[in-house]
């Protein structure tokens with residue numbers, strides 16, 4: 152089975168210290184060239200897709216420690232559609248804060264403009280700060296968010312399906328642009344959303360842009376089981392990844408779908424070097440620059456908690472640890488805190504890195520190729536979401552040095568055979 156790779160784009164790289172070690176202009180990440188260069192590199196490496204995350208509200212501590220470049224992913228991907236021709240374009244969209252009609256239109260627009268390369272990463276938005284940004288009085292809890300997500304996705308796919316494939320007839324003689332008989336009326340009435348009306352343009356090349364899902368809680372996996380064709384996960388180890396994928400497959404089957412059509416691409420941060428020692432030096436330099444102040448605030452923020460409400464010099468309050476965790480990331484943090492009840496938050500959080508809970512691979516291209524194949528053979532992954540610890544450097548190294556090894560071993564395509572993202576994922 153051919154592997155699948157998704158390139159996670161992040162300003163200067165996924166490691167929090169990346170922007171401090173790369174020589175590039177710190178403001179370069181606010182211009183199209185930065186994204187275009189990465190997208191072209193990923194396409195040169197025949198990767199399935201590039202991916203842009205979305206965060207709808209930014210806690211202010213982040214401004215100090217991390218480059219802030221959270222543009223609208225669809226706007227950026229639409230620009231990238233013009234400078235690439237084959238690679239898939241996946242962006243995040245929130246089922247808690249968007250409206251189904253608006254989101255359906257934006258992703259279908261991207262699918263049209265890119266010739267069928269769009270993917271929607273369905274997220275429910277963890278950060279409670281988004282509520283204030285959108286003028287809502289309360290951020291819904293996890294169960295509520297996922298209930299809305301099912302209904303939202305239902306509404307979006309109905310919108311995408313309303314125009315029949317062959318609705319545009321373009322008959323100049325009769326003066327008929329589209330056949331109304333081939334466009335379904337759309338009336339969606341749910342608990343959370345009502346959508347009356349169709350999209351203002353015909354069905355896009357893929358019909359439905361590819362559905363992607365990244366939530367790790369039982370409710371998140373339930374959403375993936377019903378809808379997702381591609382799943383991003385953040386397993387801490389190969390064994391955890393096998394368990395995750397096995398569990399997902401059985402839930403996909405229980406939902407009446409074919410597990411063979413769902414690709415699981417765990418998030419993997421990579422730091423590469425010509426020798427292992429060189430890779431380790433690069434990783435050490437990144438870690439040395441990491442701020443402990445950032446770590447504890449970020450552990451809370453990515454778990455869906457507001458860092459301003461906490462004192463890092465005392466343990467997390469017992470009342471919090473006893474209650475329901477607001478996300479799967481919070482559950483991980485709570486578990487670490489329960490294991491060391493006397494330890495201050497700052498110490499517990501020091502070991503918690505990276506927003507997606509990803510594994511950090513440090514080594515040579517040869518070692519990474521071995522690692523990838525080992526995970527694939529163990530049934531842990533269908534490929535990876537590659538997060539360069541620094542960008543564009545780690546991604547270029549992956550494309551130039553790891554991809555050829557995987558091709559030689561017959562594990563990865565040597566050319567694109569499909570045109571659409573869904574075809575790449577086959």
Ligand SMILES: Cc1cc2nc3c(=O)[nH]c(=O)nc-3n(C[C@H](O)[C@H](O)[C@H](O)COP(=O)(O)O)c2cc1C
Nearest residue numbers: 204205243274365366367368371383384478479507
């Ligand atoms: C590779 C990867 C990418 C993600 N991208 C986003 C994103 O762009 N925006 C977002 O709000 N959450 C993102 N998440 C977080 C998940 O969507 C989800 O919100 C998180 O895992 C918490 O939900 P859960 O409690 O169901 O796991 C990502 C997670 C992973 C592993």
